[in-house]
């Protein structure tokens with residue numbers, strides 16, 4: 423009850439401050455409900471990255487009551503943040519409507535500069551509204567799912583780890599699905615991989631035709647570097663068809679593979695990975711979708727359930743982690759959703775299993791190629807922690823719960839035969855980074871305002887406001903919204 427009381431007190435306080443209309447002195451905006459001090463240690467523990475949390479969870483001593491209260495607190499804060507985003511978004515909608523009325527009234531008048539200004543403002547408000555939708559529908563759920571996953575890990579991992587150790591001791595772990603890791607390259611995950619090549623080519627053509635494929639990054643050294651890493655992983659996988667690799671010039675933090683062995687790494691992903699083992703982990707995960715023919719299996723499933731998707735749609739959805747990917751990018755830039763990818767694959771009920779399978783195989787391939795397989799966990803945890811990163815969040819959208827993905831990956835890593843040394847970082851990776859920075863700076867300026875638009879776009883306006891930043895904690899974002907909402911009352 424304690425934190426609920428706190429929440430209502432804060433809200434009362436907030437209303438009090440702002441309704442008294444004191445405009446003389448700037449008062450710090452009220453914060454969203456913070457966890458009671460009691461949970462300071464727990465909050466701190468939950469900030470740890472997953473790989474560290476796996477090591478430390480055994481020593482953390484929180485009782486069931488602490489964890490329960492913390493969980494409750496997370497739910498309350500989540501509801502609060504979502505509400506804030508919705509309310510703020512509604513405010514933007516209202517303003518948009520007012521300006522559109524004004525624009526209509528001014529039709530036929532000669533004051534074109536004024537009308538231009540109005541259209542710019544409407545454009546900006548639309549973008550702001552889309553950012554609020556993104557916050558409410560995606561970022562907030564993602565951020566709090568991450569928080570809950572960490573609590574679950576603190577609670578359950580010590581017992582889980584004991585069980586894993588027993589399975590290793592008894593040899594029972596060898597019975598697991600795809601436990602035959604010494605035979606990687608000589609097992610059939612799914613027969614007839616080569617049948618997917620034509621499907622992949624068709625999907626690629628269609629995606630290009632729809633304008634959904636960003637262009638290739640114009641830097642041969644980076645392309646070569648990524649290709650080398652990817653081919654190395656492929657050579658240590660169950661892939662039986664050639665792998666074609668391309669780095670795309672897009673800010674989105676993503677990677678995807680089309681059926682038939684077409685692997686795309688987006689520039690944003692390269693910017694976010696910290697070492698080669700993280701990059702290899704993501705690539706290995708994507709290669710696993712190809713070896714297990716997930717697109718094709720999903721396609722068959724879709725046909726069987728008479729939900730008709732095209733291969734390109736299936737590919738785009740499963741492989742970019744959901745509807746969010748490309749669409750989110752456009753929504754953030756211009757304030758609308760487009761491209762018709764807003765489909766929910768969860769309806770088909772298989773994408774979850776595919777994701778877990780790709781995690782398992784991916785960990786195996788990275789390990790076989792000599793990489794530290796925990797690179798995948800480190801990268802995943804890093805992105806999950808970036809609440810402000812809408813574009814990154816697309817990666818998690820339709821995926822299974824964090825807790826399960828992290829624990830399943832960690833378990834698989836523990837089952838794998840130990841190696842004397844792992845590759846974590848390489849000189850080539852470090853040399854790639856400055857090149858990437860240069861290429862990114864160039865293409866960010868070149869591409870500014872050059873994205874295709876679904877609505878007529880007013881030229882010559884200022885860039886739409888970005889209402890939150892990648893690194894910002896979700897609480898800080900919500901707290902600012904409170905200020906904004908209150909100020910407009």
Ligand SMILES: [Zn+2]
Pocket residue numbers: 707711740741777780
């Ligand atoms: Zn995946």
